[in-house]
Amino acid sequence: MTMLQNNLELLKKRYPDIYNEIKDVHVNSNTYHIVENSEGQKTLKVTQSLYGENKSFFLHSKYHPDIEAERFAQEQYKPEFSVHILYGFGLGYHLEKIAGLLGPDSRLYVVENNLMVFRSALENMDLVSILENPCISLIVSKDVVHISKRVRRLMDDNYNKFNFITHPASLKAIPDENEYFKFVMENWNLKKSLTDDYDNTLHNNASENLKLNSPNAGILFDKFKNVPIIIVSTGPSLEKNIDLLKEAKDRALIISAGSALRPLLMRNIVPDFFAIIDPQKETYNQIKGYENIGIPLIYLATAASYTISHYLGPKLVAYYGKYNDGSEYVVDSGGSVATTILDIAIKMGGNPIILVGQDLAYVDGKNHAQHGSHASIYTQELKNMRRVKGQNGEILYTSFGYLSYKYWIENRIEKEQRIFINATEGGAYIEGMKHIKLRDVISDYLKKSFNFEEEIKSILKESGNQYV
Known part of the structure; x- marks a missing residue:
């Protein structure tokens, strides 16, 4: 069984709705391109055309994605919260690092709107530790209304006592047709940056x-x-x-x-x-x-x-x-x-x-x-x-x-x-x-x-x- 097949089987077992939405997705190789470093670690290069201009960026460091992910997890994880909501699956590096910090009663909810990014992760990364982890739950869909309802329910259930994390490169990869959803995610990230001095x-x-x-x-x-x-x-x-x-x-x-x-x-x-x-x-x-x-x-x-x-x-x-x-x-x-x-x-x-x-x-x-x-x-x-x-x-x-x-x-x-x-x-x-x-x-x-x-x-x- 290939890595993709194994990932899809695990996904089908635990997340049948996500499986049905992702199983027939084909990644546009002109927009999403896997790049490997000298150690064989992979990252995803995203090329977007915006008003006639092509711009490219990487979802993770093309040199040391694991070190970058470790630093991101240490900066973003807050042990005083038991519920963490993360926007941006990427290729999963930062998820594994955050998961390693979770306490036994903590949960990490991962939100992703770009199906081609998620499909790229399924095709290129061994995601067993993520897909089988009972402390991690995925909310993956191209339907922003569905995502918004799920996230809002999480917020309401936890009385706003949660840690909302955004993966900056993943925000940039939100499809252009979901511009307002991208704005909402960015705005949340901006609000978090308000300093104590300002308050x-x-x-x-x-x-x-x-x-x-x-x-x-x-x-x-x-x-x-x-x-x-x-x-x-x-x-x-x-x-x-x-x-x-x-x-x-x-x-x-x-x-x-x-x-x-x-x-x-x-x-x-x-x-x-x-x-x-x-x-x-x-x-x-x-x-x-x-x-x-x-x-x-x-x-x-x-x-x-x-x-x-x-x-x-x-x-x-x-x-x-x-x-x-x-x-x-x-x-x-x-x-x-x-x-x-x-x-x-x-x-x-x-x-x-x-x-x-x-x-x-x-x-x-x-x-x-x-x-x-x-x-x-x-x-x-x-x-x-x-x-x-x-x-x-x-x-x-x-x-x-x-x-x-x-x-x-x-x-x-x-x-x-x-x-x-x-x-x-x-x-x-x-x-x-x-x-x-x-x-x-x-x-x-x-x-x-x-x-x-x-x-x-x-x-x-x-x-x-x-x-x-």
Whole structure:
């Protein structure tokens, strides 16, 4: 019996569903190629074509895959957890090393979405120790819905008390048609990298901001039903239509990201609110010189306390996640100031909700508009970045962070029964939104005038805001 036959027999015995899905898979030798080192150890070279460019990488070290696997296992295994969920089967090197560290009551669940990678392992590696190990369970399928349900069930059953491990090279090998699944796995890996220092910064900011006794931003919820709301960010396309926002004043409620405050005020465009969520002290540059302008500030509970305390105008605090004041009014921040404002705008009742300056991609090599609190950033490393479809069908470079915000927006608006418009006039295409030029939005959707200043004053006064 060949090694492949033996592996398949063991697979059929213990994992019949996986066997049925993998038994007729043929590995594309142009994409997946086995390479051996001088000692006969194998690795898998993966060649992917992305937007006309071929790029190759190895799933394991082509020189010392066993040493690399040992180092990976030592770094990723956490003995305080009894349940470990690993994305990435690879050729199995790192699985064997992690299995050697498992206690008698520990379990390792291995998730793999690329059937050709798994088939390559079956064809080239003796996997008996993995396939027969009662402490190892495989979740292998090209069906990401099936995988997601299984993993979610594991998470729920273990009350989030588990160690989630991602094998970086295996993430890169997730098939292109499962781009969103790849993003979810990468995002999990990114979240794990948050440092204790960052968590401490959030906690310290929240403690200091609590002393301000600001009203909850929830006082705005449902107060602007069917009122047009414009969210202004500082993507590079903001320069194309920022001046048109003068015509939108008092015809739509304008909420500005803190980084867009200066570009707006320099043009004598006064937003109705602005928002700051970043925990870093550098956000003070967003309000420097404008500390007493009187525009209501919406800030996240963990935003930079130095900046928030130095702003002298009306302030509303938005609570989220574990940073919650115990009330029913909480927001889903989504990770960026624009996503936070979008969630708030939805809860305010806005309709339509219009994005301006939300490129979510690099346009002509830059990611911020001129004169914003962020300097325009030009990069020579675009070829190492992710790519995304632009509004005109073009391919644009984007960062992992921008991609996460794009997906968050698409998921957040998916079930909302209202109109969402992307009037950015550049950047990434956002599913679920109408893409309309701002001039046309103003003429077609902003036909009514409002006295937002008096309405906002009334809401703030009712809340007992000390600045009114």
